[in-house]
Amino acid sequence: MPITDKTDSVAMLIDAVIAREGGYVDHPHDRGGPTRWGITQAVARMHGYKGDMQALPRADAVAIYRRLYWETPQLDAVAVPAPGLAAELFDTAVNMGPETAVGFLQRALNALNRSGRDYADLALDRRIGPATLAALNAFLGTRGEKGEAVLIKAVEALQGERYIALAESRPASEAFVYGWIANRIG
Structure with a gap:
């Protein structure tokens, strides 16, 4: 949304x-x-x-x-340049915790920085601060409107992988995996 x-x-x-x-x-x-x-x-x-x-x-x-x-977690600061991404991070934070959601964003930004050509890798401190916001703005400045959609997909991919890993490590979590994927991704 x-x-x-x-x-x-x-x-x-x-x-x-x-x-x-x-x-x-x-x-x-x-x-x-x-x-x-x-x-x-x-x-x-x-x-x-x-x-x-x-x-x-x-x-x-x-x-x-x-x-x-x-x-x-300062998602209001993310919402300024990337409102759809902020909405996705909010939902991820609710389901997995704010630190996990921000960690997914930082991991995605690091993977998408073209080996540091667009901006330096971020420390995975799981906090939105000046460095994360600068990387986000640099990414969006380079990739434009489509960049936000790609970041959302990257966060959702990390989220989906985590759901599967949770079910693999704790079979009781299988009771929730279908709903998590159906309601939280995409």
Whole structure:
């Protein structure tokens, strides 16, 4: 989902995640335990919620999504030159963690820099800072509009590989692989 208006675009991304994640779930194979609106109990507790997960207010989930998965990893800075990429990274961050999503971006930028001719390799620090933003801008400046689509595909490829690896290393995760691929990639 491309981002065009900063005032409501993040809200639209959050609404889409909440719609996909649904209400209360406590799947026996989900190591995250009880969730509501896609927020795990552990994350809710880290952000001050002490009540029963079945009663987690939607407004609390929205605030957690905005703060933890959009503002803290600085996806708003990515959204300026690459709104579609920022939306993909947000969804990846929700499902795999912000550091993993940013790591995927950094790995993709490193693989696409034509052996350092376009910009230097990034340290894989899993944080969006000046170097990552400079590399992103250099990549987009060189590759143009199609470049953003290629970066999104690269992030999704890394995400898909991780899903398969999770299922291979923990067979109980196979219960989720079909849904992860169907709902999170492409």
